[in-house]
Amino acid sequence: MTQIDTSRPSAVDTGNRFPTIGEAFRVWARIGLLSFGGPAGQIALMHRILVEEKRWLGERRFLHALNFCMLLPGPEAQQLAVYIGWLMNRTLGGVIAGVLFVLPGLVAIMVLSWIYALYGNVGVVAALFFGLKPAVLAIVVHAVMRIGSRALRNGPMIAVAAASFVGIFFFDVPFPIIVLGAGLLGYIAARMGSGAFVAGGGHGAASGAIVEDADTVLGAEIPDHARVNAGWAVRVGAVCALLWLVPSALLIAVLGWDNVFAEIAIFFSQMAVVTFGGAYAVLAYVAQEAVGNFGWLAPGEMLDGLGMAETTPGPLIMVTQFVGFMGAFRGAGTMDPLLAGTLGGLLTTWVTFVPCFLFIFIGAPFIERLRTHVALSAALATITAAVVGVILNLAVWFGLHVLFGEVVGYSGFGLSVDLPVLASMNWVAVALFVLAALALFRFKLGTATVIGLSAAAGCGLYLLGII
Template identity: 25%
Template sequence: MEKRTYLKEVAALFLRIGATAFGGPAAYIAIMQRETVRNRRWLDEQQFLDFNGVTNLIPGPNATEMALWLGLVRAGWLGYAAAGLLFILPAMLATLALAWVYVAYGSLSQVGWVLYGVKPIVIAIIIQALWDLGRKAVKGWLTAMVGIAVITFYLLGFNEVALLFAGAGIVLLFQGGRQLLKASPSAMLVMPLLKVPLSMLSAGVIPFSQITLFLTMLKIGSVIYGSGYVLLAFFNSEFVIRLGWLTHQQLLDAIAVGQITPGPVASSATFIGYLMGGLPSALLATLAFLLPSFFFVALLSRILPWLRKSWWSAAFLDGVNVASLGLMLGVTWQLGRVGVVDWFIILLTIIALFLVFRSKVNSAWLILGGGLLGITYKLVLG
């Protein structure tokens, strides 16, 4: 009976997060932290930090991987499946609707303004999560300096994965001695993937097939790291240059859909699949893009407890954790520069910060409230 209750709890939470969460992976993870750690106490800050750090080291959309992990922690393997699928579902349905409009009318102009009031709420939620997680992740001067360095180099344009491994390596070096400063096996495996191009030289348009679509999305889902801008590069390499199935404008519209719909970045894959071959191809593309994440999280669930038992792997994980938070803070700064643009948004951000720190109000209500206020402001004052 208790397991069924937990499963229903997981299903309801991740369906709601998937339907209301905007702002990219940093925002989604912040909302998950608020709901599962701060509000519901499913796990503690250290457990959340550990898996957030590890998901940054594996390919795939981090927010989806965090949803899978949290579902597994709360309700076992059924919770794992329910959390992942229901987190994805709202974005997929919204994307299918937008893709139909796009195919029918040729564009998605004047849609992005609906997020005007949501951005400051998202920024406030991320700041609250960073405060909670940062107090656990920063364990002394060393981790504090690593976090500051990661933020600085991220804003200067350095690669996210390289910064994660560098942060982890520095903490490991200082805690364990110079004899441990050797190339990390995992880094040796991952870093070449960042250098290998996903496409060969373009040989003209290749005829569309669902098998090629599935294998291409599976390949991208198996090696993708970083933000939506990184995903743009991967999709461009495959679908515009190598296969010739999309134009640059269609690709930009696909990424835009990922930004204006709730839920994970997989919605861009859904959109591309729909453009290629309607509903069947949309479902196939989404499945292929997300399959690697389901596999990687299932594998990690077996080895993560072991990582905390060894001092050297625990030190490495501490470095990854603080570096991950540094990246989140860097993303928050970038979101703030783009999203906090006038007096109304500044005021809304201040109110949102007060609410997220002083109450346990549901994140969905905050986001919906911000959206309604933003729409009202645009309609009244333009």
Template identity: 30%
Template structure:
């Protein structure tokens, strides 16, 4: 009789949860954290964690170019090079990150860490992906508080702002092509524009349009009444760390679509409603987040440092990213059962349309306040053309700052 080789016992249930006994250890995991998929031998825990840590620290250091660049890097490393997941599984993870609020590329990093090394791996991958940007943005904030009033630094920052507007303009146009592809999504966008004009409450707009889109997808033509909240009054609110943490947590828990929607939230919460930032400080903070690698939501560290030093930077960063960790780690096991629920996908269509409207609304406000000189308008138009032709946003912003210094000190 042929002697059969001993293999780890494997049991898979109908809900795709499985257990594996190997090397005297018992493993239990969800679909997204299964160490025995595709029949590969398991690496020891510490080796997997070390692998995850090294990869996402590297991606956090080289991840210039925004979320699309981050996703492309992760696809190359985790699908093509290391084969942690298949191409279809990677697309599945991307779909899940689009269905939940939070920064998509950071959530994808957490997902991939969970796939490779369980929930601890997800925490490690997310933290190390964020860490380089946090350090760089905090350093820029320190430099800004000490030297931001110098004429040369001021000229450099002023030159970056029209370029930043051009970058966001291209993002809005590209998103609109995808999100407003048919008459239904354009109707949702019209509803979002009307509600934004009436309420000036971006969170109310997102929720209401999402509910309407979900109802439309399910009942096709049902009439849904929406109650709106009164527009917020501009006022100066005394600063406090708990209130700042609460605002950033709210942003992280409700930020759908592109990370550039962060500008809309910051404009509403930190400039208009609390008066904690000037519009110049807001744009400088966003520019710092754009200049550094990693997720743009590390802009929160810049704002936190301006208001409360290093402790403020740390609290702001934790608050804005905490919802992403909680949502991924808690909801990922439910993804396989819920991903085909049609009303949920209908709500996402409406939310994406509303995101485009909110971005365009904020872009219009910023443009009216910034593009007041012929130099700023010219710089904006040049940057718009170059970025539309695939010019790198980071280099364009640096070039805009240098050109601004040149015009101020040489031609004047």
């Protein structure tokens, strides 16, 4: 996670004013349009604009908010936007910040989904996505290395990551079970006095955040609405919960459990509460369920969607909108496929992001009680270690379907695993993957640049008749 300099004086921590709603709206719209580069880049962007440029809050308060968001399931950058928006302009400010952070990506992914559904099999479009897939694979491998280097600081953490990979790759252990199991292990170990799952530094350590006393961080000038108010939290939390759950319940009541819209609502609502560890960890779960269980996508199509999310503004988890779009597009029944896909994509985004507002508005007033809980911190650190194994599974799973033209399933002795047919190796894809990996690891190019170059290479190979 982005390292943030805490050596300079804090701006708002020394008394600067918060913005008006109009000022906040304009700045959050700007942040939403510029929020490329995944969570690290998005958090750095918010820090540059809100702390360094506008000086609406100080370094310590920004880190304090980031610490809290790291404790929650869901996209931490979007939740950080909601939290800071709430801190500066109450509930309306949080809603504005959260919506504007997601809106540009929602529109971009929707337009790309329409193009993909209508023209994805056209030669040059297919070639563009052929070139994109190896780059996305390299980005996921890069994420494994980056997150693993921060989270796996000792033997127990490495063992948790290894067990997580073996469980999900070889035995199809569901991602929610891995998250719950790892969290329970870390919690019990901490309660028993073990520091094994704290030394690796969970989310907070990965962020480079600091831990300070609440009064020191927030100071006497903390706005009244940011103080503990159980009544407000219950009221706003109830509204968010109803907005999240009622549409899903109505869909199930009207359409039945087996309808594609009901399946989308249920699946992505479940995902919203177990998405610890960032988007890459969740995507392993989404990819395997969307491809293997629901049949919404082919394996390569998940990589296409991830490429869209990597090159558009907004949280990386916006790729789920593409998944919901394609699932409803293909399961439209008597409905117009494009209309069904559009509704499916919007439904996916709704049930994925409304819980973020719920978690922030309920938890923000009680931030210190959560953040300073040692056993909870250990549980989250252990989940982070398990997530490394889950992301490694995602990299291997993607690699099998990008670098090989044929994969066969093997089941036996309790195992359930996909194995590549070595003779089907696609050497062009291998070459593009190696070049993309060199660009990321050796030359430190940005993800958007690597994806753009790789996609252009795919188009060039198509025009030359090589693919």
